[in-house]
Amino acid sequence: MTPRGAVLQIAKMVGQDMARGALSRGALDAGPMLAQAGATPVLVACLISEASKKRPTDRIVEGCCFLLEAALNDLRIAGNGGDTTARAGLAEACRAVETAVTANSLAPGVLMLIARAFAQAGLDAGPALKEAMIAGMDADFSQDPTQPGVGKLAEQLAPLAEELGHDPFAVHAELAATGAAFPSEHRAAIAAELATSTIPAVRDAALGFLLDADPAPGVAVLDALVAQARRHPAPSRLVERLISLRPWLPSARHAKLDAAIRVVRANTAAPEPAPRIEVTRLLATLCDGAGAQSLFALLKTGRRFALASVLIKVDVGVADAWVREDMSKREADDIIAEITGATEAVTVSISFVTMRLADALAINLARRAPPPFGLLQVTEALRIGLLQPAEISPMVLAAQLLAGLAPNQTGPDATRAAHADAADWPELFETVGSWFEAGEAVEALLRPIPSRRKRIEAVLTRHLPGRHLFWAERCAWMAATLKVGATDDSEQWRNFALVARDLASGEPLSDAALFDVIAETTVDVFAASAPRRRQVG
Secondary structure, three states, rough: OOOOHHHHHHHHHHHHHHHHOOHHHHHHHHHHHHHHHOOOOOHHHHHHHHHHOOOOOOHHHHHHHHHHHHHHHHHHHHHHOOHHHHHHHHOOOOOOOHHHHHOOOOOHHHHHHHHHHHHOOOOOHHOOOOOOHHHHHHHHHHOOOOHHHHHHHHOOOHHHHOOOOOOOOHHHHHHHHHHOOHHHHHHHHHHHHHHOOOOOOHHHHHHHHHHOOOOOHHHHHHHHHHHOOOOEOOOOHHHHHHHHHHHHHOOHHHHHHHHHHHHHOOEOOOOOOOOEEEEEEEEEOOOOOOOOOOEEEEEOOEEEEEEEEEEEEEEOEEEEEEEEEEOHHHHHHHHHHHHHHOOEEEEEEEHHHHHHHHHHHHHHHHOOOOOOOOOHHHHHHHOOOOOOOOOOOOOHHHHHHHHHHHHHHHHHHHHHHHHHHHHHHHOOHHHHHHHOOOOHHHHHHHHHOOOOHHHHHHHHHHHHHHHHHHHHHHHHHHHHHHHHHHHOOOHHHHHHHHHHHHHHHOOOOOHHHHHHHHHHHHHHHHHHHHHOOOOOO
């Protein structure tokens, strides 16, 4: 069977699974498998070929788009982790899509599915795909100028709201991904109409556009909410949510939001009782080398359970947040067992979660990249209240953790012992095995150097001296996580805090075992990923 024939068969299988509403393990693994085999351009060719037919098979097109999303996501994650082959494969896949949509006249629905795949994979759709979508929409309108367009969109979303259990956060996630490639004015018009919907889940989903990187959809939503509030009482939760979102937005957006809050608050309906939620378990994974950490909360409402999750990344802040609801006790126990079995997750406190989220939000704010709408769902479920961004530096965090300890536990001898102990961290904590440097700067540094020993020396002397603060932050949050999760008198959290304090001081270190570990792992990962394609499982 030809490569295209094999990909087509896989797409058919995935399309059939999607039609049944239950994806098999093979369907979930197929996209990453194709990505790792370098077959993403072949997948794009199959998608375009099927979509260009006079009578395309919808299941195959949808299956191809599902595989494309999974393949792009796999390549992006692997590339961010230092896999140069994956990074090149991602660039090749994006070029294949750009060439395909430029050379072929595809239906707007197909273009939207492709754009959704990019959005769900955390990638920008690119100018070619966006231009093709606009051209396709204009062509459709010129052929049928009487079609309703945006004006009926809100009510047409009733089936979607029903399918998603009238969860406004799920509805927004779907709409945001689907409309990611629309130009700003189109998305603003869509967002404004959603805000006027008579379907509560759709109306509430419109609030998610306030957190859009582009301020235009959020402005349109606020204008629509103000117009509505002047005619009808607004739900009390609407005001609460607007107030909760305010600190997460750049200050330039506050004036418009404040004016809207005043108008909406003046005509608000009586508060509705909130469901009683019990937080039964809080977990945090350890910080990986890329600066990512996940928080999990198991919640109980009546006899049913829910799982809340937040992903924090050092270069983003809050990168993802969601709540999975309506689980049985057995499902909840199984998923907690899976989390603790697959990760080095430790039990933490609500104060730790609040501090971690506040620091992450400060990163979102500094980068002018608002957090995902799902974070509001998480904070509401945890009853955190108004969550203000609050940066905490590694030096301050380390000092807070070490405060109150005896001088002999924080002095020079203890600090030297902590640095020596760092040599054993990869053996004690599997997560520390992921502590290495990656990226184009590292690749450019190591590529011309032939020997492993000289590469390690180059990382130690020419790259890591400028990365003290980054690794101080990793160590500080490791210390905070381990301390709050400690069940004995373990001194490991203290060693991480001491190393963090030393790194954050900015002083040259004569002997840092942690940097020896990082340099060696960096060189080994580079050697393993640079010269050959990843192996297919």
